[in-house]
Amino acid sequence: MYGNMNIALNILLIIPLAASLIIWMTARGNSRRFLFALHLLAAVAASAAGLNCVAYVINGASFTALNDFLLFDSISGIFVLVISIVGLLINIYSVKYISWALDNKEIEFKDARLFFSLSHVFIFTMLLSVVSNNLVLMWVAIEATTLSSVFLVSLYKNKRAIEGGWKYVIICSIGLAFALYGSVLMYSSAYHVIGDAHSAMLWTSLMEHAKEFDPDLMKVIFIFIIIGYGTKAGLAPMHTWLPDAHAEGPAPASALLSAVLLKCAMAAVIRYYMIMNTIPDLSVFLPRIMLMVGLASILVAAFFIIRQNDIKRMFAYSSTENIGIIAAALAFGGKAGVFAVFFHIINHSVTKALAFCTSGNLQEIYGSRDINRMGGLVRIAPLTSVLLGIAMFSLAGMPPFAIFTSEFYAVVSGIESRQYFAVALFLLGLAIVFYGLVKKFIQVAFGKPAGEVVHNSEVSIAANLPLILLAAIICIIGIAPPEGLITLLNSAVSMVVGQ
Amino acid sequence: MEFGLIVGLSFVMAIMSFWAIEERNLVRATHIYTLQTLTLVGIFLAIAWEYSIGTLYIWAGTAFLTKVLLVPFLILMLIKKIEIKHEEAPFGGLFHPFIIIGMSLSVAILLEPIFIRFSLLKLQIPIIVSIFVFMLGILGLVFRKSAVKQILAYCLFENGAHLTLALTAYNAPETVEMGILTDAIFSVIIMGALAMRFYHEFGSLDTSQANELKG
Numbered sequence: 001m002y003g004n005m006n007i008a009l010n011i012l013l014i015i016p017l018a019a020s021l022i023i024w025m026t027a028r029g030n031s032r033r034f035l036f037a038l039h040l041l042a043a044v045a046a047s048a049a050g051l052n053c054v055a056y057v058i059n060g061a062s063f064t065a066l067n068d069f070l071l072f073d074s075i076s077g078i079f080v081l082v083i084s085i086v087g088l089l090i091n092i093y094s095v096k097y098i099s100w101a102l103d104n105k106e107i108e109f110k111d112a113r114l115f116f117s118l119s120h121v122f123i124f125t126m127l128l129s130v131v132s133n134n135l136v137l138m139w140v141a142i143e144a145t146t147l148s149s150v151f152l153v154s155l156y157k158n159k160r161a162i163e164g165g166w167k168y169v170i171i172c173s174i175g176l177a178f179a180l181y182g183s184v185l186m187y188s189s190a191y192h193v194i195g196d197a198h199s200a201m202l203w204t205s206l207m208e209h210a211k212e213f214d215p216d217l218m219k220v221i222f223i224f225i226i227i228g229y230g231t232k233a234g235l236a237p238m239h240t241w242l243p244d245a246h247a248e249g250p251a252p253a254s255a256l257l258s259a260v261l262l263k264c265a266m267a268a269v270i271r272y273y274m275i276m277n278t279i280p281d282l283s284v285f286l287p288r289i290m291l292m293v294g295l296a297s298i299l300v301a302a303f304f305i306i307r308q309n310d311i312k313r314m315f316a317y318s319s320t321e322n323i324g325i326i327a328a329a330l331a332f333g334g335k336a337g338v339f340a341v342f343f344h345i346i347n348h349s350v351t352k353a354l355a356f357c358t359s360g361n362l363q364e365i366y367g368s369r370d371i372n373r374m375g376g377l378v379r380i381a382p383l384t385s386v387l388l389g390i391a392m393f394s395l396a397g398m399p400p401f402a403i404f405t406s407e408f409y410a411v412v413s414g415i416e417s418r419q420y421f422a423v424a425l426f427l428l429g430l431a432i433v434f435y436g437l438v439k440k441f442i443q444v445a446f447g448k449p450a451g452e453v454v455h456n457s458e459v460s461i462a463a464n465l466p467l468i469l470l471a472a473i474i475c476i477i478g479i480a481p482p483e484g485l486i487t488l489l490n491s492a493v494s495m496v497v498g499q
Numbered sequence: 500m501e502f503g504l505i506v507g508l509s510f511v512m513a514i515m516s517f518w519a520i521e522e523r524n525l526v527r528a529t530h531i532y533t534l535q536t537l538t539l540v541g542i543f544l545a546i547a548w549e550y551s552i553g554t555l556y557i558w559a560g561t562a563f564l565t566k567v568l569l570v571p572f573l574i575l576m577l578i579k580k581i582e583i584k585h586e587e588a589p590f591g592g593l594f595h596p597f598i599i600i601g602m603s604l605s606v607a608i609l610l611e612p613i614f615i616r617f618s619l620l621k622l623q624i625p626i627i628v629s630i631f632v633f634m635l636g637i638l639g640l641v642f643r644k645s646a647v648k649q650i651l652a653y654c655l656f657e658n659g660a661h662l663t664l665a666l667t668a669y670n671a672p673e674t675v676e677m678g679i680l681t682d683a684i685f686s687v688i689i690m691g692a693l694a695m696r697f698y699h700e701f702g703s704l705d706t707s708q709a710n711e712l713k714g
Contacts, residue, residue, distance in 0.1 A: 140678035147689050159700050163709035177656050188617035188667045197670040244712040
């Protein structure tokens with residue numbers, strides 16, 4: 001079993017990296033079909049490899065590989081599950097989206113090749129970050145996610161895309177510099193306790209010795225970590241790169257950034273939180289910091305969502321709101337809170353992937369991202385309007401869609417922890433977001449189009465098929481989540497709460 | 500005597516870092532950065548000699564190849580292609596030097612006791628300098644408008660972090676240092692490529708001109 005897992009974990013990392021190289025080196029003859037086929041083949045293979053690894057850890061098993069540098073446990077399993085399923089569906093959609101961009105001469109063939117090649121490097125770096133057992137290797141992988149995705153953001157050669165890309169790389173580099181200092185400090189303090197250089201960098205060892213760490217130093221480290229990885233995760237007030245980067249990239253890149261990347265940074269925060277949460281002296285400090293940034297993220301995002309007319313920027317602010325929900329649920333704590341954290345990570349990923357991909361359809365139909373120029377979507381493209389409705393109602397927290405369930409658990413955990421004022425602010429933020437999203441959906445679906453309709457019919461079924469699958473997952477998770485998923489979530493919860 | 504050398508080189512590194520940030524001529528700033536990195540290599544060698552730490556000889560070698568030779572070469576190539584030799588005035592005007600020195604020094608003095616407590620090498624001045632250089636780089640990224648100068652600022656804070664790592668955790672597995680170095684080189688390459696695109700679109704390196712994205 002262990003040997004199999006070791007091989008499976010290596011295959012998981014090799015496939016996207018090899019795919020990227022193969023796409024870059026072989027797809028040179030302007031053959032779209034060959035490029036798309038290679039990309040889809042790699043995406044399916046990477047997804048299968050990911051799901052294979054997840055199957056090993058559903059029941060709470062954990063494995064290490066490559067001289068303990070890699071760790072695959074239930075927590076890694078949740079993130080790899082998200083990357084495998086959501087990543088695959090986004091990658092399938094990206095074929096049609098890039099095809100439109102080539103047809104409209106927005107990009108050239110070499111840009112498409114770069115996009116697909118970098119998409120797989122990006123997947124590799126995200127996978128490496130969530131299966132890394134070494135805290136500095138995890139930092140290296142998360143820093144590499146920025147480097148591999150910056151040209152996905154700046155794929156279009158225009159001022160706005162370059163501005164978005166530049167802000168993304170600069171702000172995330174500043175943030176991650178603090179995370180590096182946090183990681184170095186963590187290692188130094190762990191080395192004093194553990195006395196072995198190799199072990200002092202491993203999450204598995206750090207968890208074993210967590211209670212022996214100096215509480216005051218841990219507070220400083222946590223501040224560095226929350227600034228560092230919080231910037232990358234899009235937590236307020238370090239979120240300023242996020243609307244620019246998410247809005248200016250192609251829709252599939254925005255979907256990958258929002259649905260998957262932000263969660264990888266949160267994975268790092270959760271790992272540190274797990275270690276420090278075992279130290280009694282930090283039992284007030286940690287939740288207080290998490291709650292502050294969580295509620296700030298929800299409320300700041302809510303303010304921007306209601307006044308936003310660019311549909312992609314609106315979804316980007318919604319990402320900040322949802323990362324805030326995850327942080328607040330972690331702060332509320334208890335089994336319900338931690339369950340809400342992991343459940344919301346999955347639910348938001350699926351929903352936001354659908355939202356951003358549907359925004360790609362809207363851009364194709366209206367030739368614009370401006371909500372004020374949209375309208376009558378129900379008549380023009382009924383299927384896209386249903387998909388957009390599912391995405392926006394789920395983001396708004398409406399039952400029976402996926403996000404409602406995890407938000408419900410978050411509220412329950414807040415009430416159980418008797419933080420009534422925080423719960424009230426939490427609900428206030430959600431209510432504002434609900435109003436903003438539903439109002440905008442009604443405008444897009446039923447309003448009168450104020451601008452030109454470029455493509456006055458439904459987009460092709462090939463484009464919509466992955467979106468239909470995402471919508472189906474949102475409904476299934478919201479109504480009757482699969483037993484295997486609940487088992488995996490409970491395994492991850494017991495890793496955090498059971499310490 | 501060797502201890503004096505380490506402290507002396509640390510002071511030189513701090514001065515070079517400030518000079519690299521403040522120098523408006525981009526080619527000269529890159530050369531000063533190269534000297535700053537050479538000083539960092541010198542500190543690694545001095546510590547390795549003084550404390551008989553073999554690993555730091557390797558760190559010095561890799562830092563020389565990557566940071567003294569490769570990174571400045573890449574930045575100079577970028578400046579040559581762009582043909583802009585001078586940076587725009589930074590945010591903060593006349594107060595800029597005082598702001599960045601004051602803030603960097605304050606943070607360094609504030610954090611030094613925390614770092615030194617768990618540091619493998621209890622060298623107070625070099626630790627203060629490492630945090631000072633790190634903060635200079637961070638503030639350079641925030642306050643400087645030139646894309647090339649922001650890349651240099653990135654390199655500076657990376658050097659600060661490298662020195663901190665050498666002082667506090669030189670015994671960390673080598674893969675860790677290699678991983679951080681690789682990231683740093685790719686960062687310079689990718690930021691350089693993006694700066695080229697920036698120049699082609701905006702006709703300038705002034706990142707404050709990129710202000711379309713708001714709200």
